[in-house]
Amino acid sequence: MGEINLSNLTKRFGDVVAVNDLDLEIEDGEFLVLVGPSGCGKSTTLRCVAGLETPSSGQIRFDETDVTYRVPQNRDVAMVFQDYALYPHMTVRENMKFGLEEEPDYTDEEREERVESVADLLDIPDLLDRKPGELSGGQQQRVALGRAIVRDPSVFLMDEPLSNLDAKLRATMRMELQHLQEDLGVTTVYVTHDQTEAMTMSDRMAVMNDGELQQVGEPLDLYHAPANLFVAEFLGEPNMNHLNGTVDDGRFVADSFTYPFDDSVLDDVEDADDVVLGVRPESVEILDDDPEAVSLGDREFEMTVDVVEPMGNEHVVHLDFAADASESLTAIADGMRRIEEGESVIVHLPHDAAHVFDARTGVALHNRRVSFDGSSDQLDEPRV
Amino acid sequence: MVTQNPTDHAGRTDERPFSERLQHFVNGTFVRSLPFWGIPFLLMGSAVYAGIGWNVLISLTDYEGLASASYSQLDFEMYARAFGSSTFWTAAQNTFVLLVAFTVICLVLGLALAVLLDRNIRYSESVQTIYVLPMALSFVITAQLWLWMYNPDSGLVNLAIKTLGLSSIDFLGNPKFALAAVIFALVWQFSGYAMVVYLAGLRSIPTSQFEAGKIDGASTARIYLRIIIPQLRASSVSAAVVLMVFALKAFTFLYSLTGVFRPPNGTDILATLMVRRAFKYTEWAYGAAIATMLLLLALGVIAPYLYYQHKHGSL
Amino acid sequence: MSVSTPTTDDLADWYTDLTWTRAALYALVLLGVVFFLAPLETGLMTAFKSNAAVIRTLPFLPPFGDGFTLDNAQFAWNxxxxxxxxxxxxxxxxxxxxxxxxxxxxxxxxxxxxxxxxxxxxxxxxxxxxxxxxxxxxxxxxxxxxxxxxxxxxxxxxxxxxxxxxxxxxxxxxxxxxxxxxxxxxxxxxxxxxxxxxxxxxxxxxxxxxxxxxxxxxxxxxxxxxxxxxxxxxxxxxxxxxxxxxxxxxxxxxxxxxxxxxxxxxxxxxxxxxxxxxxxxxxxxxxxxxxxxxxxxxxxxxxxxxxx
Structure with missing residues (x-):
């Protein structure tokens, strides 16, 4: 009860293609997050699923039933809007009961009971007789959630539901929403532009850009084995280091440095010339050795510390190869370590930390090897 | 299953089967919203557009008196008659003068009052209420009030003139002054409207702009002239259009001054001429022809406005 | 103290500015009130005047003595x-x-x-x-x-x-x-x-x-x-x-x-x-x-x- 199947979904607004030929399967009970920068088509996709937009072409099926042209009220979905869309003239109770009024299976008492039990679940029973205008942002968010839950739909649709909350509350609600979804077991499609939300909450996430699906899969798979440069750079904070260069004689050659590829990388890179070397900041190692005292090993470089951003638990360290070099690196260092700006350090890029992308198409040629057993749901032909 | 492949406006083919498209159409917002706007649209459409169409048709006949209209022979005779009539041209000229002078004076006065009330005046709400008060009154009533104001013997206006040492003037009786006097009275009634529109415009401009100007060392007058007023263009346009519509309704004011179809000498406008020819002399076709030209004038006024609104996406 | 002097001057300037321009503003506001109310005021006063009083008295003054009458109002109501x-x-x-x-x-x-x-x-x-x-x-x-x-x-x-x-x-x-x-x-x-x-x-x-x-x-x-x-x-x-x-x-x-x-x-x-x-x-x-x-x-x- 709640499997969603999108095939060849395309939505055009005039000459603008908002969603282009999207194929996506969402399993029953799954928490799927649609994530991407603003304007990538994620909200349009959600609105097509809700029935608020009609696709220009393609099909939407719920449990093998074609619902592409069904009006929203016949789809058995509930939606939480970014602005919550609470009816300002109704009390919380009336807001929550509004959707139930259309369901004939309930008696009036049952509706009342259902509202109360959902209010208990969300810990808002004392708000029931207030108007939305009297509630805080977080309370309104809970009511909006309650209004969706009370209807017991087969699919929840959520359009950036946490983006109007402050950072602290957002973190709390993230966890709570996840628990709630697990308990209720209802298929949930969740749209956000926030990669942290996507990573932390989803069973699987679908990354979109420019109306096109980039990659679908479990969060860590996408993080460690991105299908292309877009996914690689979209996920992770700080961003993945992005170094342009060429492959020459089994080495990566950039303006300021060369980096030998090991065999497994070379196998994947084959005969590509212009490539992008991607290294996650946490893979960049700043060695303790004094650069004056030791000689540089393979994949070791002498670099200057440009800026250190202390985060408390860790430092974000920006490193330059030379004062005027076009390349630079960002590294994550332990928060207890002393690193001075302007200091010279030795930086090590481990042989298994390299991601290599085709510079022209952005397609991932090689992804770093991770120690745990993670199988990637990589698309056969990653799109750009 | 019938399958048609019509192309949409971008030239792409709609490959959905007909039944599906029909289902979508019936479920679509167009069909479901039709009962809501359809009934009012039908009522309004037949009253306004069928009315206009019929009026144009009548203007092409020779219909007059108590007989019924004959639509067998249609020509532009009535329009030719109007163009050959000096009364028509005088009325057209008066209409134009009234329209332009009334609108411009109202805008200028309204802007001045709005700026005045925008200067943190105490009780500005009550003052605003007083300035707009005349708008609540019917033309019929304000015409009576101004008859009294302009009375040559005891009216307040002439009293003021006599205090200045001049001799009193029969404003409404003298064709030289009558139109100006009417315009003045109408300005009294509607400049408050322009003020309200401008005031709303002024209040939508963030005070930070004013403060930034102050910090840059500009004087209050200079800030208004250079920063604030140039931003009121949209307010000016919409206020001007509505004022012109008021001016086109000045018929009632003029009729009420005399209580008969002929307004004071020198103030005959197309609207009064039309009603007089049609309803006093029962020259229906001639009246309809004048009405058609009045309509064209009104459309000429608002067409640029609607275009402007459309271009700025605020339609 | 030299620091406090300009502050006082500024305040004084501001104060004079307030008095003069403000007074002019309020005078204009009042003029507007008179302009918009005058026809209504003379109308109201005249409504309760006898015919004789209408001719004899100033139009904006209230009716007094035997100049006051409700006859007109009665006639209008009828x-x-x-x-x-x-x-x-x-x-x-x-x-x-x-x-x-x-x-x-x-x-x-x-x-x-x-x-x-x-x-x-x-x-x-x-x-x-x-x-x-x-x-x-x-x-x-x-x-x-x-x-x-x-x-x-x-x-x-x-x-x-x-x-x-x-x-x-x-x-x-x-x-x-x-x-x-x-x-x-x-x-x-x-x-x-x-x-x-x-x-x-x-x-x-x-x-x-x-x-x-x-x-x-x-x-x-x-x-x-x-x-x-x-x-x-x-x-x-x-x-x-x-x-x-x-x-x-x-x-x-x-x-x-x-x-x-x-x-x-x-x-x-x-x-x-x-x-x-x-x-x-x-x-x-x-x-x-x-x-x-x-x-x-x-x-x-x-x-x-x-x-x-």
């Missing part, structure tokens, strides 16, 4: 009480129906997602600006010859208490006012509805509410402030309207004549310059709209502002 009632009988239902239809039209046109929407809306918008003269001849012919609704309902109207057969003419008059009032009120409603978040309607759609239910459960309650504005605006418009009454009722001596129809002829019928009567009658006729206006000044001003 002649206008019937027409006042007729005006209300016409204006109230006409306003209600206009507002109902217009709010429906605006709702329909705001929520449709359809290419022809702009064309339909433009037709409403142009309808706002059409001078009534342009439809007057057909209108008179329609109600007299094509559909003589007045004559058709006359027996039923006459069966009601107080009303006579003549009053039947108010029925087509009401319909006329509704038809020509719809465009402006629709435009007013639509501009308001556009400011409502679309997510409210979408949420209700997903909640399974029908188009009709969304109208009366969501849209109407949310548009309450606008309803107040348009009720006041449209009542004032219809009550003050003259041209339709003139063409459809025609005769000011008809027992169905509205206030606006009677007033000009009342002035003309009184020989000479009996301004006491004219002013009494004018102010009496103005009372309903003035009451509404003063009581709801805020909504009235808001209506004017949104109209633009």
């Amino acid at each position: 002649h206008l009480s019937g027409p006042l009632l007729n005006s209300l009988v016409m204006s109230i239902p006409a306003t209600l129906f206009t507002v109902l239809f217009a709010s429906m039209a605006a709702y329909g046109l705001t929520m449709v997602d359809w290419r022809g929407q702009l064309a339909v809306l433009s037709l409403f918008l142009v309808g706002v600006f059409v001078p009534y003269q342009a439809v007057l001849v057909p209108l008179a012919r329609f109600w007299n010859n094509i559909l003589p609704l007045g004559k058709m309902v006359a027996p039923y109207v006459a069966a009601l208490p107080y009303f006579t057969e003549n009053h039947a003419v108010l029925v087509p008059l009401i319909i006329t006012h509704v038809a020509y009032g719809i465009p402006i009120i629709t435009v007013l409603f639509r501009s308001y509805m556009q400011t409502l978040p679309t997510s409210l309607v979408e949420s209700a759609m997903i909640d399974g509410a029908s188009v009709t239910k969304i109208y009366y459960r969501i849209i109407v309650p949310l548009c309450k402030p606008m309803f107040a504005v348009v009720f006041i605006y449209q009542f004032t418009q219809i009550y003050n309207e003259f041209l339709f009454s003139l063409t459809l009722i025609g005769n000011a001596s008809s027992s169905a004549a509205t206030v606006t129809l009677v007033l000009p002829s009342l002035g003309a019928s009184v020989s000479g310059m009996d301004f006491g009567v004219r002013m009494s009658a004018s102010l009496l006729a103005a009372i309903p709209t003035l009451i509404i206006y003063v009581a709801f000044a805020e909504q009235f001003a808001k209506g004017l502002a949104t109209e633009a």
Whole structure:
């Protein structure tokens, strides 16, 4: 009860293609997050699923039933809007009961009971007789959630539901929403532009850009084995280091440095010339050795510390190869370590930390090897 | 299953089967919203557009008196008659003068009052209420009030003139002054409207702009002239259009001054001429022809406005 | 201390500026008040003056001594009480129906997602600006010859208490006012509805509410402030309207004549310059709209502002 199947979904607004030929399967009970920068088509996709937009072409099926042209009220979905869309003239109770009024299976008492039990679940029973205008942002968010839950739909649709909350509350609600979804077991499609939300909450996430699906899969798979440069750079904070260069004689050659590829990388890179070397900041190692005292090993470089951003638990360290070099690196260092700006350090890029992308198409040629057993749901032909 | 492949406006083919498209159409917002706007649209459409169409048709006949209209022979005779009539041209000229002078004076006065009330005046709400008060009154009533104001013997206006040492003037009786006097009275009634529109415009401009100007060392007058007023263009346009519509309704004011179809000498406008020819002399076709030209004038006024609104996406 | 000196100077400058320009501002504001109230004030004073006092005394001074009289007011009441009632009988239902239809039209046109929407809306918008003269001849012919609704309902109207057969003419008059009032009120409603978040309607759609239910459960309650504005605006418009009454009722001596129809002829019928009567009658006729206006000044001003 709640499997969603999108095939060849395309939505055009005039000459603008908002969603282009999207194929996506969402399993029953799954928490799927649609994530991407603003304007990538994620909200349009959600609105097509809700029935608020009609696709220009393609099909939407719920449990093998074609619902592409069904009006929203016949789809058995509930939606939480970014602005919550609470009816300002109704009390919380009336807001929550509004959707139930259309369901004939309930008696009036049952509706009342259902509202109360959902209010208990969300810990808002004392708000029931207030108007939305009297509630805080977080309370309104809970009511909006309650209004969706009370209807017991087969699919929840959520359009950036946490983006109007402050950072602290957002973190709390993230966890709570996840628990709630697990308990209720209802298929949930969740749209956000926030990669942290996507990573932390989803069973699987679908990354979109420019109306096109980039990659679908479990969060860590996408993080460690991105299908292309877009996914690689979209996920992770700080961003993945992005170094342009060429492959020459089994080495990566950039303006300021060369980096030998090991065999497994070379196998994947084959005969590509212009490539992008991607290294996650946490893979960049700043060695303790004094650069004056030791000689540089393979994949070791002498670099200057440009800026250190202390985060408390860790430092974000920006490193330059030379004062005027076009390349630079960002590294994550332990928060207890002393690193001075302007200091010279030795930086090590481990042989298994390299991601290599085709510079022209952005397609991932090689992804770093991770120690745990993670199988990637990589698309056969990653799109750009 | 019938399958048609019509192309949409971008030239792409709609490959959905007909039944599906029909289902979508019936479920679509167009069909479901039709009962809501359809009934009012039908009522309004037949009253306004069928009315206009019929009026144009009548203007092409020779219909007059108590007989019924004959639509067998249609020509532009009535329009030719109007163009050959000096009364028509005088009325057209008066209409134009009234329209332009009334609108411009109202805008200028309204802007001045709005700026005045925008200067943190105490009780500005009550003052605003007083300035707009005349708008609540019917033309019929304000015409009576101004008859009294302009009375040559005891009216307040002439009293003021006599205090200045001049001799009193029969404003409404003298064709030289009558139109100006009417315009003045109408300005009294509607400049408050322009003020309200401008005031709303002024209040939508963030005070930070004013403060930034102050910090840059500009004087209050200079800030208004250079920063604030140039931003009121949209307010000016919409206020001007509505004022012109008021001016086109000045018929009632003029009729009420005399209580008969002929307004004071020198103030005959197309609207009064039309009603007089049609309803006093029962020259229906001639009246309809004048009405058609009045309509064209009104459309000429608002067409640029609607275009402007459309271009700025605020339609 | 040298530091404090410029501060004091600034404050002093500011203070002088305050006194002089402020005084000038308030003088201008007061001048405006006098300008806008003068015709009403002299009208009010004159309304209670005897004929002799009208000629003898300054028009803006209150009546005193034997110059004061209620005769004019009494005369005005005798002649206008019937027409006042007729005006209300016409204006109230006409306003209600206009507002109902217009709010429906605006709702329909705001929520449709359809290419022809702009064309339909433009037709409403142009309808706002059409001078009534342009439809007057057909209108008179329609109600007299094509559909003589007045004559058709006359027996039923006459069966009601107080009303006579003549009053039947108010029925087509009401319909006329509704038809020509719809465009402006629709435009007013639509501009308001556009400011409502679309997510409210979408949420209700997903909640399974029908188009009709969304109208009366969501849209109407949310548009309450606008309803107040348009009720006041449209009542004032219809009550003050003259041209339709003139063409459809025609005769000011008809027992169905509205206030606006009677007033000009009342002035003309009184020989000479009996301004006491004219002013009494004018102010009496103005009372309903003035009451509404003063009581709801805020909504009235808001209506004017949104109209633009």
